[in-house]
Amino acid sequence: MSKESAINVDVVIVGAGMVGLTLANLLSKQGKSLAIIDRNIPQEFDTTQPYDARVTAVSPGSQAIFEHVNAWSSMQAKRITPFNRMVVWDAVEDAKINFSASDIQHENLGHIVENLVIQTSLHEALQPQTNINWFVPVVIGNVLTREDHIEVVLDNDQVLTAKLLVGADGRRSSVRKFANINYSEKSYQQQGIVARVQTEHPHEDTAWQRFLSTGPLALLPLNNGECSIVWSVNDEEANELMELGEHEFAQALTKASGLHLGNISLCSKRATFPLVSGQAESMVQPRIALVGDAAHALHPLAGQGANLGFTDAAILAEVLAQTERDIGSVKVLRKYERARVGETQVMQRAMDAFVAAFSSTSTPVITARNYALNAANRIQPIKKYFMKQAMGLSKNRPGFAR
Numbered sequence: 001m002s003k004e005s006a007i008n009v010d011v012v013i014v015g016a017g018m019v020g021l022t023l024a025n026l027l028s029k030q031g032k033s034l035a036i037i038d039r040n041i042p043q044e045f046d047t048t049q050p051y052d053a054r055v056t057a058v059s060p061g062s063q064a065i066f067e068h069v070n071a072w073s074s075m076q077a078k079r080i081t082p083f084n085r086m087v088v089w090d091a092v093e094d095a096k097i098n099f100s101a102s103d104i105q106h107e108n109l110g111h112i113v114e115n116l117v118i119q120t121s122l123h124e125a126l127q128p129q130t131n132i133n134w135f136v137p138v139v140i141g142n143v144l145t146r147e148d149h150i151e152v153v154l155d156n157d158q159v160l161t162a163k164l165l166v167g168a169d170g171r172r173s174s175v176r177k178f179a180n181i182n183y184s185e186k187s188y189q190q191q192g193i194v195a196r197v198q199t200e201h202p203h204e205d206t207a208w209q210r211f212l213s214t215g216p217l218a219l220l221p222l223n224n225g226e227c228s229i230v231w232s233v234n235d236e237e238a239n240e241l242m243e244l245g246e247h248e249f250a251q252a253l254t255k256a257s258g259l260h261l262g263n264i265s266l267c268s269k270r271a272t273f274p275l276v277s278g279q280a281e282s283m284v285q286p287r288i289a290l291v292g293d294a295a296h297a298l299h300p301l302a303g304q305g306a307n308l309g310f311t312d313a314a315i316l317a318e319v320l321a322q323t324e325r326d327i328g329s330v331k332v333l334r335k336y337e338r339a340r341v342g343e344t345q346v347m348q349r350a351m352d353a354f355v356a357a358f359s360s361t362s363t364p365v366i367t368a369r370n371y372a373l374n375a376a377n378r379i380q381p382i383k384k385y386f387m388k389q390a391m392g393l394s395k396n397r398p399g400f401a402r
């Protein structure tokens, strides 16, 4: 297709996952014209279908972003589960930290929401917008950066021109590759096993997380009484656990949970995800910005990966709304990068430190981490600070998250 028949928009977003769709909603509300590209056709959601094992602990800060784009009411109408307590404990010495929404006079600590519910609700919220061009299932074939615009050539030869191209296309981002932005990825040599389970004792609307030397086990509450698990184990153990029959797997899981919620039985198929920490060397370059996992991937132990991505989307949208300049200019985009790079790096270091501290079997490290957990549990200002950060309620949160 020739450039004359190119479609011209303000912003091309590659990736219609949870983060790309959040950004699309924020930008289309500002009146920007968009092209959204994804290699997959959007999935559908039906409230009678069983709960999906892939869930996100949506922070109150992210909830505010979804409210701003009218997607939260649709998530509520589908299904969401509020949790008002989070208990984190060490399998070796049973040191514990207990976070409660009432500690900070908040209604809840967040909501457990299926990824599919988030994605389909964000998709629905875009339906009334007339300034969006969809290209699915399509991938990009080439990217050409020009002085005053960018050209994106799709694999069906369609050419799109825009002021800005955003890579929201996940960990293996093709936009990042076309932009030649270096990306460093470290494997934890662990897999996250996800599944839905039924516990003998009620989950008490609490997110439970037990740190074992092999990795953390999270049991996240669902409002049908079941829990969604994320069980991080090393690659070898993951393979062994995946080969076990349902009953044997449930027994191993019950043991790993320290019987805290009694016996556990399996309610769904199991799936595994490789656990990595990844960071793009830069989040921007002239006419290109990266958001979400395309820019940074995290260990899921603190449930922060997607929440960081939603904040990326909110800050990028805020920066673009506030400028009178060309939205693809690197001066504008650097404002977004400066606002994001600190938080994502701190979060990544914190995840690395957690994984290292809790996988250690050295007695001084075990003593130190138990001291730290118990101390953090007792010292209210420290505890409240961590809670506000994790809940996306820090003072420097984006305007859309207030």
Ligand SMILES: Cc1cc2nc3c(=O)[nH]c(=O)nc-3n(C[C@H](O)[C@H](O)[C@H](O)COP(=O)(O)OP(=O)(O)OC[C@H]3O[C@@H](n4cnc5c(N)ncnc54)[C@H](O)[C@@H]3O)c2cc1C
Binding pocket: 014, 015, 016, 017, 018, 019, 020, 037, 038, 039, 040, 055, 056, 057, 058, 138, 139, 140, 168, 169, 170, 171, 172, 173, 174, 192, 194, 230, 273, 274, 291, 292, 293, 294, 300, 302, 303, 304, 305, 306, 307, 308, 309
């Ligand atoms: C086990 C597990 C549990 C987790 N739990 C939590 C949690 O509780 N809370 C939390 O905040 N985070 C959590 N995370 C992290 C979270 O899932 C990710 O951070 C989040 O999904 C990233 O969203 P994204 O939209 O950036 O990328 P993705 O979800 O990877 O979406 C990328 C999109 O781009 C499309 N795409 C990819 N490549 C191309 C291409 N070449 N061309 C066109 N389209 C393309 C894909 O089809 C997809 O739609 C967890 C992660 C794991 C593995």
